[in-house]
Amino acid sequence: MDSLLNEIPALLLLQSCALSLAAAERGLPLWLAIFLSACALGAEMLLSEERWYARKFSFALAFVALSGVFSVFLQSRLEEGTTPVKAVSGRFLVAERRQWGEREVLRVTDERGAGWLLAVGKGLQDVEEGDELSLEASVVPLRNGSLRSSFSPRQYWMARGVQGELRRAARVEKRGKSLSSHSFRQYLRTQLETLPRNTRALAAAILLGDRDADLREDYRRWGISHILAVSGWHVGLALILGCLIFGSGRRGLFWCSLLLWGYCLTSGASMSAVRASLMVQIGMLGLYWGHPSHALNAIGVAGIAMLLWNPWCFFDLGWRLSVIAAIAVTALEKSRSSLLVFFSPLVMWILTSPLIAPLAGGIYLSSLPINAMASALFAVILFAVLVAAIPCILGIHLLWLAWPAEKLMQIWALAADQWVEWLPQALPVHFFSAWLCTGVLFFLVALAGKVSLRRAVLLGGCGALIAVIF
Structure with missing residues (x-):
């Protein structure tokens, strides 16, 4: 039998880094965050390893030390992102234009590559992605959250490289288009405008990462929002x-x-x-x-x-959803169990529920059969959408090519709405607890790492305990 340290050392290191960041998120001091993540990593190696000898023990200690170095580096990078800046000026590239609550905002990058938010106001109504601007503005820190919601705008935008919001912009001047991926994306967006509504919205989602409001609401109701996310x-x-x-x-x-x-x-x-x-x-x-x-x-x-x-x-x-889903899918495929692979849609539905359910207001039963059908059916739908979109991108507008895609999406919408009507019930938000889902994920990873069944069960229990602690 093999151990996790031999099979998946990078995944163990990723877990250690994630645990130290999770501890820091809860306000624990750096030394305690590193200590807890090192203990969790050491426990996993002890449970998965069947034979120890001097060289392997030394390697395990060095691996734990490396995880500590990574954790210190990550914490230092987080502190760098909190350095206050009072004002900025110069040239900025419009990287994104999107709706943010009740207003439209631009995500712009300066000449150093730092990102900033700028509300669309007077003089910026016709600005598109890929445009270059010159301006000077004061900087306001991003909001960290509110009492009514756990969502943090600051964390959301910092993850996208945004350091603050620009206010009181002055000397705003539009300098035209830049030669960049952003201007190419705007060109594609313009070319897709001639397609029928549903085909255009789905093509923009899979090719550009754009999400039409109506399409996003439909896919959220059906429980397959991940289809729109590249x-x-x-x-x-x-x-x-x-x-x-x-x-x-x-x-x-x-x-x-x-x-x-x-x-x-x-795609953004x-x-x-x-x-x-x-x-x-x-x-x-x-x-x-x-x-x-x-x-x-x-x-x-x-x-x-x-x-x-x-x-x-x-x-x-x-x-987080992306990494968890990737780990779960890969572990299910590597688990050597045809039964687990057969029930993979159910397993994925359960494992991601602790993150998705609080936003959706519950765990909707209708999303399980819809997700089981969606992957296969949308491979056909996306092929039809691409057949319609590619000629438009090349400047050849053959609208009849969009008919199959439009019809397929209409049929899918009728079928998915019927499933939602048949199964309107929702399980409570925390029906599948985070510690249970974490334990199952650890168990699947252990099986995929060729660990014995007994040790895989122990590692699942270790994962559940880690989730309780963190």
């Missing part, structure tokens, strides 16, 4: 398309990598898309050099890389 599923489809076009040889892998990161940037480089792209890229590098990578380890490497780049992404719900 993630591992969409990146996997892009990779399959790349392999069909370029082949799976060494040269084909190079062009697939370019397609992969091109799609990631075009969301955290789930970057995480999935990093995982796939690690796997392709392994294939290129003749050493296939372990999928769970690839998740760990991708997660650590994102935390080192911006530790604030840990506090983003989308990042």
Whole structure:
């Protein structure tokens, strides 16, 4: 039997970093956060390892020390992000324009790459993504939350590289379009405008990461909002398309990598898309050099890389859901149990419920059968949407090509609405407790790591205890 330290060291390191950040989030001092995460990591290694000898023991100690170094570095990066800035001036690139509550805001980046929020006011009504602005403004700190909600705008925007909000903007001047991925995204957005409403909204969601308000509400009601969020599923489809076009040889892998990161940037480089792209890229590098990578380890490497780049992404719900879903899906596939794979939609529905249910107001039973059907059906729907969208992007407007996609989405909407009517009941928000779901996830990872069943059960109990403590 193998141990988790041998099979998935990167995933263990990611877990240790996440635990230290979770402890710090709850106001614990740095030394206590590191101590608790080190204890959790040590307990897991002791439970999963069957034979100890001097070299392995020394390696385990060095691994725990490395996790402590990573935790200190992440905490220092978090403190860097809290350095106050009173005013900024210069040139800014509009990276995003979106609705934020009852107002529209621009996410702009300065010449150093730092991000800022700017409310759309007088003189900015016609500004689009990809435009360059010059201005000077004072800086207001981001709000940390409210008494009515646990949602923190500060954590949300810091995870996206935004350091503060610009107020009292003066000397605003629009300098035209920049040559960047943002201007290319705006071009694609304009080209898709000729498509029918439903096809246009879904094409914009999967190609650009845009979310139409009505479409978002429908998918939220059906419990499949993840279909609209560019993630591992969409990146996997892009990779399959790349392999069909370029082949799976060494040269084909190079062009697939370019397609992969091109799609990631075009879709808005969301955290789930970057995480999935990093995982796939690690796997392709392994294939290129003749050493296939372990999928769970690839998740760990991708997660650590994102935390080192911006530790604030840990506090983003989308990042947490993305990592948990990737770990669960991969562990189910590697568990050597056809029964677990068969029930994977149910397992995923349960494991993600502690994060999703508080936002949705409950765990809706209708979302389980809908999710079980959605993955297969939406592969067909997305293919039809791309067939309609690609000619439009190239400037060839063949609207009849959008008819199959539009009809498929109408049929899907009728079927999904019927399921919601048949199963309107919702389980309580905390029906599946966080400690139970964490224990199940640890158990599945242990099975995927080729640990014996007895030790996998012990590791599941260890995971449940960790969730209770943190």
